[in-house]
Amino acid sequence: MRTARSSSKFLKSAVLVACLAGAEAAFAGMPDAENGRYTLSTTADGVLRLDTRTGAVSTCNNSGAGWACYAVPDERAVMDAEIGRLQADIMRMQAENERLKADLASREPTVSGKIEEPLPKADSLKPSEPKIAEGERKIEIPLPSDRDMDRMMSFLERAWRRLIEMANRVQRDINGKI
CATH class of the missing domain: 1.20.5 (Single alpha-helices involved in coiled-coils or other helix-helix interfaces)
Structure with missing residues (x-):
């Protein structure tokens, strides 16, 4: 009984292998477009062809001489x-x-002496301490620099021009309503 079962299993396996081999041979004999190698999609200019085996993409156009396919970079x-x-x-x-x-x-160090501690940085934005006059306890207030004076004058000129422009607009509005 064992031999009958194993021989029937062998026979079924052999038939399955033969069918698969026959199907593969049938697909191999068919043109590539019919066995699913290429997938075609229409575009405005022609057809886009995808090779499903290699992944290469080509554009196919119908020129006057016939269809021509060019690989897409x-x-x-x-x-x-x-x-x-x-x-x-x-x-x-x-x-x-x-x-x-x-x-x-x-390279050898180019600076001689102790360099482990950083030098203190002077803060240019920090106001300087008031100076004490010789012998007396007078507080001297430093005068503004030329740069500070130019900035202040520029600000005042812009403010004055805006004030004059506002007055002229008010005058025009009043003259227009009368």
């Missing part, structure tokens, strides 16, 4: 090439940076 390949170029640039720049750091570290 693969933007992905161009982007991959640009990414590769940029990564090579990064590696080159990092190597140059390391070389420059090593070159700088090998």
Whole structure:
């Protein structure tokens, strides 16, 4: 009984393999467009053809001499090439940076003396302390600089012009209503 079952399973498997082989042979004998290799989509200018095996895309147009298909440039390949170029640039720049750091570290220090502590910075925006006159306790107020005077005069001139323009507008409005 065992041999009958195993031989029937073998027979079923053999028939299945034969059917699959026959179907593949039938598809191989058919033109590529009929066995599903190409997918076609219509466009305004003609047809867009996608090769489902390779992923290549072509545009097909009907010119006066007949149909002609031209491969569409693969933007992905161009982007991959640009990414590769940029990564090579990064590696080159990092190597140059390391070389420059090593070159700088090998140089002798050009400043002599103690340099560990930073020098205090003078704050130019902080108001200076009032000066005490010789012998007396007088407070001297520093005069504004020429730059400060120019800024102040510019502000006053703009304010004066706006005031005159407002007065002229009011005068025109009053004269227009009378």
